[in-house]
Amino acid sequence: MSTSTQAGPALVAGPASSKSKRKDSNLRKWAEIIIFVGPALVVFVTFVIVPVIQAAYYSLYRWNGVASLNNISCSSPERVRGTSCFNGLDNYIQAFTDPDFIQAIGNNFFILIASILIQGPLAILVALLLNRKMRGRGFIRAAIFVPYVLAEAIAALSWSLLLSPRGAINSWITAIGLPAPSDGALGDPSIALWVMFGILTWKYLGFAVLIMLAGLQSVPEELHEAAAIDGAGWWKTQWHITLPLLGPTIRIWVFLSMIGSLQLFDMVWVTTSGGPLNSTNTMAVYMLKNGQTAPGYGSAIAVILFAISLTVALVYQRFAMRRDLEGAITRGVR
Amino acid sequence: MGQQSKTHQDSRTDPYAVTKALSHMAVYLVAIVAILSSVVPVIYVWIGGFRSGVDINSNPGGLPNPWIIDNYSRVLSSERFWGSLSSSVIIGASTTLGVVVLGLMAAFVIARYSFKGRQALYALFTAGLMFPLTVASLPLNILVRNIGLHGTHLGVILPQIAFALPVTVIILVPFLRAIPDELEEAAAIDGTTRIGFFWRILLPLSMPGLVTVGVLAFIGSWNAYLLPLLVMAAGGMPQDSWTLPLGATQFATQYSQDTGSVLAYTAISMVPALVFFLIAEKQIVGGLAGAVKG
Numbered sequence: 001m002s003t004s005t006q007a008g009p010a011l012v013a014g015p016a017s018s019k020s021k022r023k024d025s026n027l028r029k030w031a032e033i034i035i036f037v038g039p040a041l042v043v044f045v046t047f048v049i050v051p052v053i054q055a056a057y058y059s060l061y062r063w064n065g066v067a068s069l070n071n072i073s074c075s076s077p078e079r080v081r082g083t084s085c086f087n088g089l090d091n092y093i094q095a096f097t098d099p100d101f102i103q104a105i106g107n108n109f110f111i112l113i114a115s116i117l118i119q120g121p122l123a124i125l126v127a128l129l130l131n132r133k134m135r136g137r138g139f140i141r142a143a144i145f146v147p148y149v150l151a152e153a154i155a156a157l158s159w160s161l162l163l164s165p166r167g168a169i170n171s172w173i174t175a176i177g178l179p180a181p182s183d184g185a186l187g188d189p190s191i192a193l194w195v196m197f198g199i200l201t202w203k204y205l206g207f208a209v210l211i212m213l214a215g216l217q218s219v220p221e222e223l224h225e226a227a228a229i230d231g232a233g234w235w236k237t238q239w240h241i242t243l244p245l246l247g248p249t250i251r252i253w254v255f256l257s258m259i260g261s262l263q264l265f266d267m268v269w270v271t272t273s274g275g276p277l278n279s280t281n282t283m284a285v286y287m288l289k290n291g292q293t294a295p296g297y298g299s300a301i302a303v304i305l306f307a308i309s310l311t312v313a314l315v316y317q318r319f320a321m322r323r324d325l326e327g328a329i330t331r332g333v334r
Numbered sequence: 335m336g337q338q339s340k341t342h343q344d345s346r347t348d349p350y351a352v353t354k355a356l357s358h359m360a361v362y363l364v365a366i367v368a369i370l371s372s373v374v375p376v377i378y379v380w381i382g383g384f385r386s387g388v389d390i391n392s393n394p395g396g397l398p399n400p401w402i403i404d405n406y407s408r409v410l411s412s413e414r415f416w417g418s419l420s421s422s423v424i425i426g427a428s429t430t431l432g433v434v435v436l437g438l439m440a441a442f443v444i445a446r447y448s449f450k451g452r453q454a455l456y457a458l459f460t461a462g463l464m465f466p467l468t469v470a471s472l473p474l475n476i477l478v479r480n481i482g483l484h485g486t487h488l489g490v491i492l493p494q495i496a497f498a499l500p501v502t503v504i505i506l507v508p509f510l511r512a513i514p515d516e517l518e519e520a521a522a523i524d525g526t527t528r529i530g531f532f533w534r535i536l537l538p539l540s541m542p543g544l545v546t547v548g549v550l551a552f553i554g555s556w557n558a559y560l561l562p563l564l565v566m567a568a569g570g571m572p573q574d575s576w577t578l579p580l581g582a583t584q585f586a587t588q589y590s591q592d593t594g595s596v597l598a599y600t601a602i603s604m605v606p607a608l609v610f611f612l613i614a615e616k617q618i619v620g621g622l623a624g625a626v627k628g
Contacts, residue, residue, distance in 0.1 A: 029447065029449070030449070032443070032447070032528065032529065033443050033447055033449060036439040036440065036442060036443045037439065037440045037443045037444075037455065039436050039439065040436035040437065040439060040440035040459075040499055040503075041440070041455075043432075043436060043492060043495055043496045043499070044458075044459065044462060044496050044499050044500075046477075046492075046496070047474065047477070047492055047493040047495075047496035047497070048462050048465055048470065048496045048497060048499075048500075049458075049462075050473075050477065051470035051473040051474040051477055052465045052469065052470050052473075054473035054476075054477070055469065055470060055472065055473045058472075058473060065472075065476055125364075126364060126368055129357075129360065129361045129364045129365075130361070130364075130365065132361070134361065134365075136365075140365050140368070140369060141619075142611075142612075142615060143368070143369040143372055143373055144368045144369065144372045145372075145611070145619075146372050146373055146376060146608065146611075147372050147375075147376070149607050149608060149610075149611040149618075150376070150557075150604055150607055150608075151556065151557035151558075151559065151578070151579040151603075151607065152557060152559065152579075153557075153559040153579035153580070153582070153583055154578070154579055154582055154600060154603050154604055154607075156583075157582055157583055157586055157596075157600050158375055158376065158379045158600055159375065160586075161379065161382070161586075161593065161596065161597060161600065162375060162378065162379075166391070166394055167394055168378060168382070168394050168395040169395070170394070170395075171393070171394040171395035171396075172395045175395065202371065202372070202375070205368075205372075206372060209368075210619060214619075233353065234353065234357060259466075263466050263468045265468060265559075265560055266559040266560065266579075269559070269563075270559075270583050284468050284560075287468075287471075287472070288471070288560075291472045292472075292568065295472045295473070295475075295476060298472045299472055299473060302468070302469045302470070302471070302472060303469075305468065305469055306465070306469045309466075309469075310464060313464075
């Protein structure tokens, strides 16, 4: 044992090693593997895999989360009122027949589409303009990154103070002679979702600009020079050369932005809790509002949220990111 | 203009001169608008913290008149703020340490051992990327309660480590793979065990990757809201030990009449993240860009 410990596995494979030595080193290898992977695996399985499976399981029950789970059907006459019961897909049916939840899904997709159509081009434009040697470039980059560094809940708090009915922004609107929304910009159901989108753009534009700038680093300078020699103007160069080469970065940003839009929670929870009149409600906010006292129903919402995210991700990867992702997942392991 | 005279060109021989000047102006205009819109809300919150309640009510959009430091001194002398800060630091540091140590150990085995089930193990960790914490939050909350960690720091730390492991493993495995086998063979010939190789060669060489995953884990933990909301707030933990984002929102609800104090509390809660960003800007920016590029 002691010799094999010192020799290490690379030498054991040599012709001199005996069978028992090899067995020893094999044991040792497995011991190392278990000691090294074990802790991570236990934590990961316990706190990620198990709860995800539980979510699917709980979603089939009517349950308050405290009492033990009963397998009696909810429609069975033997069922005691107030206890948990198995109600199959009823939670899902209830979710899809609740107009509030349908509206929440719609709001998530509104944010998703508006982000791609408005934040994306805006970020690319800012990145293109900033992608040159200029005075104060580092400062500019740091400044537009400030909102992204703040915790979403803290940013949300700042904006709800600024946008409150008697807050600064309302008083500025009044000062320039326009009618200010009397319940604050986030209190008016007709504009609240757009305002929410504005806050999210403020928060996440810096991140988008940053990764676009990182992507622009990989566009060779020579191509711009060649295009200029061929007589292409700045806009033409950006449109025909830079943008296509920025493609992979843009596609990854779109992917991250979509997933983020579908999971949106902190910002909405802190500013409006989904109100007024559900106008800013999202799937995750709806889940937490309804799920804390009814984890069965909340879990069904979680499963729907997951299914929607996964579908969007898979469809997008299938059609847009196929080239970028080829081998990306398996690249690490030979 | 200066450039033109230097290169001895008039505007007729440089067809881009006008466009260049215009685009320069456009660039600075965009830069100024971007900077102002990013920073003004933050600065307004900071300035607002210097105002009295009466002042804010009479003129919500104006500058402090007079400037007072009561709000800030009250927040900075409250046990609540320092309790929240230390709670955030404890949870952030423990999460980071846990993610780096566990993630590195797992990535080491996946990257440099050949054994049956290695691919499956790697696939299991990468599959974790598909499950955001939001989806698992309700059962996770029940699980944390059932194992007696409700209302404790550990109840936030362990799930955060677990949910940060996939991205950590995905970033570290290629990193560790890229270290040449020859180095390991040379170490073995010199009598170093694989574990010795791990400590003395692999660990120092993988520092840049570890910094990236560490920074990502710390930011994620520092900004977390949903999990602390479930485990700490719903778990009955005393408010003095809630993390900063959670503590700040609670403070705002509790003292909603005292806008000046809420502004001050919010303003001070921003400071640690901004200081951390200034110190580690290169790592954060590099880490995020690297993580996005995969």
